[in-house]
Structure formats: C-alpha cells, structure tokens
Amino acid sequence: MQKTRIKTYDRIVQQSLTLFNEHGERSITTNHIAAHLGISPGNLYYHFRNKEEIVYQIFLLYRGFITERLAVPQDRAMDVTDLVNYLDTAFEAMWRFRFMFYDLPGLMARNPQLQRDYHQFVHNEMKAILEGHFREFIRLGLLQMALEDIEAVSINIWLVVKFWFAFEQTARPNEPINEASGHRGVRQVLALLKPYVSPEFLPLFQQQLVRHLQP
Numbered sequence: 001m002q003k004t005r006i007k008t009y010d011r012i013v014q015q016s017l018t019l020f021n022e023h024g025e026r027s028i029t030t031n032h033i034a035a036h037l038g039i040s041p042g043n044l045y046y047h048f049r050n051k052e053e054i055v056y057q058i059f060l061l062y063r064g065f066i067t068e069r070l071a072v073p074q075d076r077a078m079d080v081t082d083l084v085n086y087l088d089t090a091f092e093a094m095w096r097f098r099f100m101f102y103d104l105p106g107l108m109a110r111n112p113q114l115q116r117d118y119h120q121f122v123h124n125e126m127k128a129i130l131e132g133h134f135r136e137f138i139r140l141g142l143l144q145m146a147l148e149d150i151e152a153v154s155i156n157i158w159l160v161v162k163f164w165f166a167f168e169q170t171a172r173p174n175e176p177i178n179e180a181s182g183h184r185g186v187r188q189v190l191a192l193l194k195p196y197v198s199p200e201f202l203p204l205f206q207q208q209l210v211r212h213l214q215p
Helices: 002-023 030-037 041-047 051-069 080-096 104-109 112-139 147-171 179-196 199-211
Strands: none
Touching: 002 030, 002 041, 002 051, 030 041, 030 051, 051 080, 051 112, 080 112, 080 147, 080 179, 080 199, 104 112, 112 147, 147 179, 179 199
C-alpha cells in the first residue's frame, strides 16, 4: 500500500511539472492533472490538498537539483570546464522547471510557503553556492576579481539565468525554446565573465565559448 501511494504521489508531481511547462501553471487545474494521469480527482486530493502543494513539491525538486548539481567538488581542483558545466547545469535547471519563472511573482503571491522558502533559498543557499564558486575560481587564479565584486557579478549572472528563457520567448516569438536557447544563455553569461578571466586561462576559456556558438 505504501509503495503504491509513493508511486502515485511522484507521478502527480512529475506529470504536473510536464503539464505546467507545456501549458503554463495558470491554465492547468487539479482536474486536468487527474485526467492526464487517469486517476480520480479524489485520488489526487488524497495526496495533495490543492495545486499549490504540488507546485511547492516541484520547487523542492528544483532546489534539490540546484544544490546537488552545483556543489563545489571536494575531491579535486576546479577549472574552466567546471565553470562552463555549472552554467550548462543552471540553464538545464531553468529549462526543466521553466514554468516557475514565467510568472514567479504570481506563483509566490498564491503560495506563501513557496514565497518564504524560495526567498530563503535565493538569499541564503543560492548566494552561498555562487559566492563559493567565485571564491574558488579566484583562489585558483582562473578569475581576477576583487572579493567585493563577487556579489554584484553573482546577481548579474543570476538575473540572466533566471529570466533567460522568458527573454528568448519575447525576443524570438516564432522560434521554439530548445537546446540552442540554453547555449545562447550560457554564451551571454560567459560574455559577462570574460573580462575577469586571467590571461593564462583565456585560450581555454575561448575554446569553451566557441563550443556554445553553435546555433
């Protein structure tokens, strides 16, 4: 019985994420989710009292993805490829959970728990992750940057990553959002970082930049 409950619970979360990404969260109701899964609304309400609880669980998946995949490795030194891979991961996260960032203020206004925990995540955990990366890249000599500049540059990068796919939708309304959209986002962030790259690492940095020039 417990295994069935967990399976149904996870299916609701995963399929809701798919529906929200494809159609937007506002246009999808719990009845739509239940019908998509082939279960009764009562079965869905057995696991979740409302749609906001589902959205919150999706946020927890997003937070877990970010904190796990962007963790600074403890068993080796980082290099330029790590910097680019972190950016790839950040844009992958935004793509996987893109519905959250199309109307994040609206989502949080309807979901006080999400609002509280999202702000805590951004201002504490996410800030610590980004600053940890910058401090390590500075320590390794990859970046030449004053420590007092880390916060401002981190915020600029976070803004680009967070709103990139929404920007792509408005800038290219007739083109589907796809892998190339993420590559353009990575390239945009690399352009922000290029002035801080140490001369000895610039050739390798340029190689990574070229890798994201593909359309």
